[in-house]
Amino acid sequence: MGPLAGLKVLEFAGLGPAPFACMVLADLGADVVRIDRGGGPGLLGLDRDLLDRGRRSVVLDLKSEAGLATARRLAGVADVLVEGFRPGVMERLGLGPEALSETSPGLVYARMTGWGQSGPLADTAGHDLGYIAVTGALHAIGEVDRPVPPLNLVGDFGGGSMMLVTGILAALFERQRSGRGQVIDAAITDGTSLLMAMIWSMKGQGTWRDGRAANLLDGGSAAYRAYPCADGRHLAVAPLERKFFETFARCIGLDPAEWPDHLDRSVGEALAARIGAILKTKSRDDWCALFEGTDACVAPVLALEEAPDHPHNRARGAFVEIEGVIQPAPAPRFSRSVPPTPKPPPRPGEGGEAALTDWLG
Secondary structure, X not given: OOOOOOOEEEEXXXXXXXXXXXXXXXXXXXXXXXXXXXXXXXXXXXXXXXXXXXXXXXXXXXXXXXXXXXXXXXXXXXXXXXXXXXXXXXXXXXXXHHHHHOOOOOOEEEEEEOOXXXXXXXXXXXXXXXXXXXXXXXXXXXXXXXXXXOOOHHHHHHHHHHHHHHHXXXXXXXXXXXXXXXXXXXXXXXXXXXXXXXXXXXXXXXXXXXXXXXXXXXXXXXXXXXXXXXXXXXXXXXXXXXXHHHHHHHHHOOOHHHOOOOOOHHXXXXXXXXXXXXXXXXXXXXXXXXXXXXXXXXXXXXOOOOHHHOHHHHHHOOEEEEOOEEEEOOOOOOXXXXXOOXXXXXXXXXXXXXXXXXXXX
C-alpha cells in the first residue's frame, strides 16, 4: 500500500508544483482527494496531466455555500491540506488555516507559492523562470552569453514541490509529539536558493566564478560537459576525478600524461577541443559500447523516447506504462511498503462520490 497508506491529503486543484507534490504523496500511498472546479484543459493544454495521477476528484463550486461546506467537512477529516493560490485567496473563501484550525487543530496546512506568503512580491504573478532568476540560479545556468531555462525542474519541482513534500513530512513527524498541525509556507524562491547551497559554498571559498560556463559543474570544464558525436547525438562526459579521467582518456586514445591537471582552467578549452575532435569520429552508441563496463563516467544523452528502453532503466523498472501512457515510476524504492502502481489521472469528478463516502461517511 505504500509507506504513506492511510494519510488523507486534501488538494485544491492548481498548477505545477502543488500538483506534483500531491502526485508524489499519492505515489507513496497517500489517499489524495482533489477539489476540482471543472472546466477544460489548463495552460499547457493537457487533457489528462500525469501530475494528477493517483487521486480521486471531487468537483465543488467554492462560490456556493454548499460547495464551501463540503470543502470544510473534507478539511475537517484530512491530515494535510495543500493549496497553491496567491496569499489571501483561501482566507477570502473562509478556508484559511486560522479558520480551519479551530475545528482541525492537527491539520497540516501546506501552502505552495512562487514568492511565499510574505515579502514585497508575495501578491505578484509569476512563473518558474522569474522565480529562479531572482535566486541567482538562472544566472548560473546556460551558455556564456545568455542564461538558458533549465525546463521547470529547478524551480517548480525541485525548489517548490520537493521542498513542500519535505515540509509536509516534517510537520507530520512533529505532530506526533505536539499533537498539533501547522502552516507550511513553501516558496519556490526559498527552495531554489536552498538547492544552490553547494554553489554558494564554492563561491564563498573563491572557487566559483559568478558567470556561466566558467566553472567545474556548469560546462566550463572539459571534463564535465556534453560532446557531439559523429551521428549528431551527444555523450555526457564527467570524469572529474583523476583516476576516472585517466580511464576515459585511455578509452578514447588520449594520453593522460599530456594533461597532468585535466581540471586546470588554463588548458580547459584545448583539452575540450581534443576530446571533441576524437568523439566526433564515432557514433554515440559506438562510444557507449567502447565505454561499457568502465569507470570512465560517460553516459549517452538520451532522447525522451529512448530513456525508457535504456537497459538500466528497464532493469529497475524506472518507467511504467499505464493505460498506454509511458511515464516515470514512483520513487524512491522501499524494501517493505512498496507503493502501488499509480492510477491514471482522473477526469474532474471521477471517483468523487466514493471519496466523499470514504471520508465523510
